[in-house]
Amino acid sequence: MTSIKLAPGATIGIIGGGQLGKMMAQSALRMGYKVAVLDPSADAPASATGHTFINAEFGDLESLKSLCEMSDVVTYEFENIDARILHTLVGDYHVPQGAETVLTLQNRETEKEAISASGAKIVPYEKVASAEDVRRFMDAHGAPVIVKTATGGYDGKGQYLLETAADIDRAGIPFDETAFVAEKYISxxxxxxxxxxxxxxxxxxxxxxxxxxxxxxxxxxxxxxxxxxxxxxxxxxxxxxxxxxxxxxxxxxxxxxxxxxxxxxxxxxxxxxxxxxxxxxxxxxxxxxxxxxxxxxxxxxxxxxxxxxxxxxxxxxxxxxxxxxxxxxxxxxxxxxxxxxxxxxxxxxxxxxxxxxxxxxxxxxxxxxxxxx
Ligand code: ADP
Ligand code: MG
Missing domain, CATH: 3.30.470.20 (ATP-grasp fold, B domain)
Structure with a gap:
């Protein structure tokens, strides 16, 4: 990524106007930058923090492009941006964070693969697509096991703690709806x-x-x-x-x-x-x-x-x-x-x-x- 050292007065575009977007905007404003924010909620925390607010969904490519058009540099607080949209934005505008890392980290499976391949230590995990897969994982690694949605989880949402094999069916994990990863639950x-x-x-x-x-x-x-x-x-x-x-x-x-x-x-x-x-x-x-x-x-x-x-x-x-x-x-x-x-x-x-x-x-x-x- 090329380095573009923007002086105060330039506009920083922020995808996401929650608390993280708001606090990013406050830092940018203090340094003299202009701020444009996009968020689906009309009264998001950062909706009134910057100079411009675009009220649009994160999947709305045209509105994201408008944000990028008015910005000299673009960043995000929201990391679950659709891959296709992110590639388009990164290709056409100045998004110094790029697309690859955030896309890898959006999915727990590719995230764990990447961390593990780097040589850093992670707890044993496996992709699971059925109760049978979870049972096999529990047999191999012992109980308890925690099953997590591969995408979209935060603050413990989409997680199932399975203390024993009997919990596997009881938990009612919706395997047909989305992808999951099983992880050894450690002490x-x-x-x-x-x-x-x-x-x-x-x-x-x-x-x-x-x-x-x-x-x-x-x-x-x-x-x-x-x-x-x-x-x-x-x-x-x-x-x-x-x-x-x-x-x-x-x-x-x-x-x-x-x-x-x-x-x-x-x-x-x-x-x-x-x-x-x-x-x-x-x-x-x-x-x-x-x-x-x-x-x-x-x-x-x-x-x-x-x-x-x-x-x-x-x-x-x-x-x-x-x-x-x-x-x-x-x-x-x-x-x-x-x-x-x-x-x-x-x-x-x-x-x-x-x-x-x-x-x-x-x-x-x-x-x-x-x-x-
Ligand atoms: P989130 O994306 O929701 O932050 P995490 O994987 O960080 O998901 O899990 C949230 C919390 O649940 C962790 O900070 C930890 O307290 C607990 N937890 C998650 N996985 C494990 C595990 N394998 N062993 C023990 N505790 C876990
Ligand atoms: Mg966490």
């Missing part, structure tokens, strides 16, 4: 993630290793730096993956650490990631700034963590409880995305707390925001 000690930005001409910066806590398979909290030191190992795995797949922009590698201490690559998000949100306040450069700088091929600083941080997602059910208490901790950084409809499990915002005492902060978040106790 997790921790989950960590590594956010990286790579510029068009190849500068790479690493954010500190993040520790992620999930609830019902949805990210709940991120603690930075991770309380276990796997930075070197994670960066080694990342280097193998970067040799095999071409990245431009900010991306995040999710890892599992099992109870034996083995580090496995779980999946890769070829865009800014929820577990990197803390970087807005806790680092000298945020993942969103880094994303914008990388696609524009401007130099980036080495990442420095100003202070340890905890990020907690605010779901609809949290906001129902917190409406009158959101701003009771003036030193906490509240982000509310401005999504039109509040739903119990929908990510509506997040809060980042910079901390000198992790235990106290985790307690305060539980006491005042989660009401866990």
């Amino acid at each position: 997790l000690e921790r989950e960590v993630s590594l956010t990286i930005a790579r510029s068009v001409s190849g500068q790479v910066i690493y954010f500190p290793l993040q520790e992620n806590l999930h609830k019902d398979q949805v990210l709940y909290r991120t603690i930075v730096p991770s309380r276990v030191d796997y930075t070197e190992k994670a960066q080694e795995e990342a280097a193998k993956i970067m040799d095999a797949l071409h990245f431009v922009g900010a991306f995040t590698i999710e890892f599992f650490i099992d109870t034996d201490g083995t580090l496995y690559v779980n999946e890769i998000a070829p865009r800014p990631h929820n577990s990197g949100h803390y970087s807005i306040e806790a680092c000298n450069i945020s993942q969103f700034d880094a994303h914008i700088l990388s696609i524009l091929d401007h130099p980036m600083p080495k990442v420095h963590l100003h202070q340890n941080a905890v990020m907690m997602n605010l779901l609809g059910e949290d906001l129902d409880r917190l409406d009158n208490e959101l701003f009771t901790h003036p030193d906490w950084h509240i982000h509310i995305y401005g999504k039109p409809a509040r739903k119990p499990a929908r990510k509506m915002g997040h809060v980042t707390v910079l901390t000198g005492n992790l235990e106290n902060t985790l307690d305060a978040l539980s006491r005042d925001f989660t009401k866990e106790t």
Whole structure:
């Protein structure tokens, strides 16, 4: 990809106007760029953030072309763009991230093949098209097994945890509707993630290793730096993956650490990631700034963590409880995305707390925001 160093005043087109698109747009605006956003929802979080908003479906090629026509460079927060459309856009416009990597990562099967071929370690998996296939996989690798849709899954959606062979039929997995991958369900000690930005001409910066806590398979909290030191190992795995797949922009590698201490690559998000949100306040450069700088091929600083941080997602059910208490901790950084409809499990915002005492902060978040106790 050719490097086109655009000066402020140029327009950045963003496919997708959710919270990630909004935070990308905010970084771009601060640097003096104009922003155009396309999203199917008329009142998407980023619908009023940029200079131009196009309300259209992600499958609407003509509208995507309009976005590209008015933009000097195009990026995306939405990674499930149709392959044919993406190839057209990449062929005709300046889309520094290209099509190949995002298309490989759109599908869990090709994603796992690519990661495995890079030499990075992943948990045993296999493509499955029937209950019989799953039974064979469970016989070979032992229970439990988790079956995931190959495409379109996020936040644990489209996943079936099978504790025993009896669960295989009981789960009612719709094999005739879509493709699935079976994976050995491992006993997790921790989950960590590594956010990286790579510029068009190849500068790479690493954010500190993040520790992620999930609830019902949805990210709940991120603690930075991770309380276990796997930075070197994670960066080694990342280097193998970067040799095999071409990245431009900010991306995040999710890892599992099992109870034996083995580090496995779980999946890769070829865009800014929820577990990197803390970087807005806790680092000298945020993942969103880094994303914008990388696609524009401007130099980036080495990442420095100003202070340890905890990020907690605010779901609809949290906001129902917190409406009158959101701003009771003036030193906490509240982000509310401005999504039109509040739903119990929908990510509506997040809060980042910079901390000198992790235990106290985790307690305060539980006491005042989660009401866990
Ligand atoms: P998504 O695309 O929904 O983020 P993931 O594959 O990352 O899907 O799964 C979501 C979460 O479910 C993981 O972060 C982890 O907590 C749990 N999980 C997924 N696969 C496994 C596995 N093989 N072993 C143990 N836990 C898993
Ligand atoms: Mg995940």
